[in-house]
Amino acid sequence: MKKDLTVSNCLRLLRAEKNITQEDLAREVGVTRVTINCIERAAYLPTLELGLKLARFFGKPVEEVFIVEEK
Amino acid sequence: MKKVLGIAHKTLVWYSVAAAPVCVAYALWSTMVKHGSAPNWLFDNISFAWILSLCYLLAALLFHRQFRELVLTRLAGFKEQDERERRITADSARATFMVMLALEIILLIMSMTTLRVYNKNDGKAYFTVGLSLSSEQLNIYSIPSEHLRESGTYTYAEGRLMPANLSFLLLFMIAAQIGTFQLFARKQYRGS
Numbered sequence: 001m002k003k004d005l006t007v008s009n010c011l012r013l014l015r016a017e018k019n020i021t022q023e024d025l026a027r028e029v030g031v032t033r034v035t036i037n038c039i040e041r042a043a044y045l046p047t048l049e050l051g052l053k054l055a056r057f058f059g060k061p062v063e064e065v066f067i068v069e070e071k
Numbered sequence: 072m073k074k075v076l077g078i079a080h081k082t083l084v085w086y087s088v089a090a091a092p093v094c095v096a097y098a099l100w101s102t103m104v105k106h107g108s109a110p111n112w113l114f115d116n117i118s119f120a121w122i123l124s125l126c127y128l129l130a131a132l133l134f135h136r137q138f139r140e141l142v143l144t145r146l147a148g149f150k151e152q153d154e155r156e157r158r159i160t161a162d163s164a165r166a167t168f169m170v171m172l173a174l175e176i177i178l179l180i181m182s183m184t185t186l187r188v189y190n191k192n193d194g195k196a197y198f199t200v201g202l203s204l205s206s207e208q209l210n211i212y213s214i215p216s217e218h219l220r221e222s223g224t225y226t227y228a229e230g231r232l233m234p235a236n237l238s239f240l241l242l243f244m245i246a247a248q249i250g251t252f253q254l255f256a257r258k259q260y261r262g263s
Contacts, residue, residue: 030153031152031153031154031155032152032153032155032156034155034260034261034262035153035154035155035156035262037262038155038262043262044155046154046155047154049154050154
């Protein structure tokens with residue numbers, strides 16, 4: 001049986017650890033603040049390119065920033 | 072050569088924008104106050120040049136890719152600062168295309184639908200509904216073809232479900248297209 005996959009992320013947590021705002025993070029990875037907000041709320045799933053940029057910014061592997069879960 | 076054309080394009084765009092208030096004001100003044108007085112040589116020439124620059128703008132809108140992008144993205148309210156906004160624009164443009172296609176089909180059917188209320192001297196009123204597509208609709212000066220009517224028939228009312236008033240139709244289509252796009256995209260652009 002095919003299982004649905006959901007992708008969550010710990011962006012908010014990582015951002016809090018680094019003590020940076022959504023605006024700062026958005027500027028660093030070249031998107032708008034609203035986009036960072038949407039990613040944190042899991043309302044928008046970023047492209048592979050942006051996902052890698054975010055992971056690189058936090059110095060973590062991409063699978064530690066984005067977590068795939070089976071529904 | 073390319074540089075010269077670029078400067079000419081910028082000059083024409085600048086002139087058509089800068090001269091617009093002067094020409095509109097002159098046109099209003101001409102219609103309201105000027106009747107009977109001698110034409111103003113300077114303003115007449117400024118207005119004529121403005122009309123020519125507007126003709127260029129319309130052509131540029133179709134053939135000058137950068138100018139078209141600049142003007143129409145503002146008119147439509149596109150936001151494409153990052154990948155999320157580009158995706159919203161793409162999704163909304165797709166949805167808008169579907170809605171507009173449906174609307175165009177409905178409008179086509181409506182413009183083809185003919186209605187007629189008449190009597191045949193037998194004391195009864197008849198009502199007919201039909202579908203027709205003819206080149207007559209393209210002629211805005213066409214007069215209803217009286218000779219095609221049957222003799223002894225009195226027609227009370229005749230027409231199409233949607234009259235082919237092209238200017239109104241185009242205005243409606245543009246407004247519907249921009250409105251539909253905004254309906255799909257606005258909330259998403261804000262992230263809600």
